Amino acid sequence: ASTLGAQAATSGRYFGTAVAAGRLGDSTYVSILDREFNAITPENEMKWDATEPSRNSFSFGSADQIVSHAQSHGQRMRGHTLVWHNQLPSWVSSINDANTLRSVMDNHITQVMSHFKGKIYAWDVVNEAFADGSTQHRSSVFQNVLGNGFIEEAFRTARNADPSAKLCYNDYNIEDWNAAKTQGVYSMVRDFKSRGVPIDCVGFQSHFGTGGPPSTFQTTLSNFAALGVDVQLTELDIAQASSTNYSNTVRACMNVSRCTGITVWGIRDSDSWRSSENPLLFSSNGSKKSAYDAVLSALGGG
Ligand code: G3I
Numbered sequence: 001a002s003t004l005g006a007q008a009a010t011s012g013r014y015f016g017t018a019v020a021a022g023r024l025g026d027s028t029y030v031s032i033l034d035r036e037f038n039a040i041t042p043e044n045e046m047k048w049d050a051t052e053p054s055r056n057s058f059s060f061g062s063a064d065q066i067v068s069h070a071q072s073h074g075q076r077m078r079g080h081t082l083v084w085h086n087q088l089p090s091w092v093s094s095i096n097d098a099n100t101l102r103s104v105m106d107n108h109i110t111q112v113m114s115h116f117k118g119k120i121y122a123w124d125v126v127n128e129a130f131a132d133g134s135t136q137h138r139s140s141v142f143q144n145v146l147g148n149g150f151i152e153e154a155f156r157t158a159r160n161a162d163p164s165a166k167l168c169y170n171d172y173n174i175e176d177w178n179a180a181k182t183q184g185v186y187s188m189v190r191d192f193k194s195r196g197v198p199i200d201c202v203g204f205q206s207h208f209g210t211g212g213p214p215s216t217f218q219t220t221l222s223n224f225a226a227l228g229v230d231v232q233l234t235e236l237d238i239a240q241a242s243s244t245n246y247s248n249t250v251r252a253c254m255n256v257s258r259c260t261g262i263t264v265w266g267i268r269d270s271d272s273w274r275s276s277e278n279p280l281l282f283s284s285n286g287s288k289k290s291a292y293d294a295v296l297s298a299l300g301g302g
Pocket residue numbers: 043044086087205235273
């Protein structure tokens with residue numbers, strides 16, 4: 001096939017991108033989106049500050065815009081994200097009573113997942129809960145007020161809210177098998193699987209520097225998959241976007257049968273949160289970069 005999404009589909013995978021609702025009026029952006037990608041992650045529109053800016057008052061306007069675009073163009077949706085310490089309104093981060101915070105967190109998960117029920121392929125239920133350079137959870141209002149059990153609580157609540165959505169844990173800097181953070185997340189997933197805590201997938205954000213993916217990346221993906229979860233590359237971008245780095249990254253996923261899809265974190269370099277590093281597959285004028293061809297061929301196409 002001659003597009004990323006169609007080629008990924010030949011092996012049962014998806015190829016997606018982050019989308020910003022504010023760009024859906026840009027015709028160059030939308031034409032690339034609908035030609036190349038068969039999955040979408042909202043870049044900011046499903047985060048807590050956007051969906052529940054004040055307690056029990058929900059707003060889904062810009063997220064709904066993205067979901068309806070995806071539905072009318074046959075694109076799967078990844079939901080991003082329910083429980084995260086960033087883009088969290090201050091009314092949540094200032095709660096210091098555990099019973100209150102537990103009910104606020106559970107209500108948020110339940111209301112947001114119910115609103116989108118049946119329309120989301122996979123949810124990033126908990127995002128970035130582990131500390132860099134450590135096997136332990138990071139400090140956050142959830143960790144500090146609810147303790148280690150908050151992740152399990154979030155996943156159990158999520159399963160009840162939409163039993164047909166896949167439930168993912170998503171994080172960055174967990175691509176290198178030798179990193180302490182990777183080991184911390186691996187232990188959590190192994191523990192969840194052994195105790196029947198519902199978890200279906202792990203998202204590896206894959207924000208890489210000019211060195212590209214760690215040499216152990218495929219090992220990491222296959223070790224997690226062996227625990228009985230799907231693995232996905234959820235926010236891929238690579239500083240300077242070398243063809244070799246992109247190709248090696250995509251091949252790591254292609255070599256692991258439970259690596260079910262890849263999402264890049266934006267379409268054109270000018271759409272990226274790190275645009276000065278030119279990390280994406282399309283240049284700012286919308287043309288394909290050499291990394292695009294490398295990805296298409298690593299997916300088996302071209
Ligand atoms: O919404 C306000 C808008 O009202 C205001 O006019 C504008 C002016 O600066 O700012 C807007 O908010 C910005 C928001 O993006 C929407 O554009 C924030 O300042 C900005 O910080 C925010 O950045 C996002 C970042 O997450 C915040 O944490 C990036 O777009 C988004 O790409 C990035 O995505 C994260 C993933 O969710 C999780 N993993 C890491 C990844 C990269 O940081």
